[in-house]
Amino acid sequence: MLLLSIDTSTRGCSVAVHADSVLLSNYDLNTDKSSSSMLTTLIKNAVEQAGYGLNDLDAVAVAKGPGSYTGLRVGVSTAKGLCYALDKPLIAINTLEAMSLQVIPFFSKDTLFCSMIDARRMEVYASVFDFENNSILETKAIIMDEHSFEDLLHNNKIVFFGDGAEKCKKLLSANENAIFLNEEIRPSAKTVGQLALKFFTESHFENLVTFEPYYLKDFMTPPSRKAALAV
Template sequence: MALILLLETTTINCSVALAEDDKVIAIKEDKTPGYSHAEKLHLFMEAVLAEGQKELLDLDAVAVSKGPGSYTGLRIGVSAAKGLCYALNIPLIAVDTLTSIAHQYQSLNFSSGYVIPVLDARKMEVYTSVFELKGGALTPLSNVEAKIIDENSYAELKANRLFVGDGVQKIEDEILDQENSIFVQSLPSTQEMAKIAFDKYKISDTEDVAYFEPFYLKDFVIKKKKKA
């Protein structure tokens, strides 16, 4: 049995879980606006280990949501994961954030069609990709991209569509073609990471701890203060 610590810090949700194989046995989250990750991430790690009656030395791997998402959140989560893996000499598993969000279809009773995870980016942009759900299998149809939303976005997708993520409001407010569409405002969570991480663990799909970097998708931009 594999014991995997899961970390999700790409949005305002500071989420930590402990999983035995693909089953979450303890989870701790804080979705308070303002990003509490730096203060709470390690406290949450201690909490889920205590709840699961495990210790750090019991861990077989650490999985981290790799992005895209908040630059600062990604740095905090990935730095913590790399530090643990290096100190414990265990594998690092990277989970694509949009793939993780797409797996929320399971708790939303969505059975077939397109699953479109959307994370809020700048202005009218979202980080997004498209998956097709057919026969219980989720298949990626596009690469992750930073997409500017307009009235014709996603018009080519004619079947049932599930939009899920914290960028959903931009989609719902902007696009004209909303037929056969479901909009669910949500945040990525470690709850959906467990199966993805365990599947990667089984085939040794792991990262080089020394060289792994988050998937930012876009360069970090420092905003200059306006002159008085």
């Protein structure tokens, strides 16, 4: 099974190609707006580096969110366009769940894992997983304070990571059960592909007509300067 995976949940973009469980190629760009300007080029390069053409793909997987409104729209629109053109199924993966796979192998089985994506100010998109990547706390938008995750931290060590974790460090680091990584963990198409393999074997595909990114909350646009002056 040949799978193309795409992740544009935050700034930058990531593309990977797997043949069954083997990673054949991977590209990551972590610069602003690279998803809109470079995504199709990275897809072409990743598939060619793997030794295949787009028509050889069996499915396309995309990180559905939560994350950047613009980034998610670019990634999902590109994935849906490929699936329409190639007549391939679409697989959608929770971004936070895929992120946790990058961290889980490095800790003990009694640890919990909190993936976090910055949602501006003191808000984060977050979800908590156990060692087998089962969801302990469903994906939600959380306004952080010193009491956040208090119940879980009382009896569990929790590893916090992602670009939303830094703003939480001052609030939670006094708790001996809160662990913060020195290295920033970014969303990656590599782990999107790992999760998508199971979805493919279970024929867990999305409807190309109705599928939309998982924004988690409504997109808010600031009022224009003209409108402000007119008031």
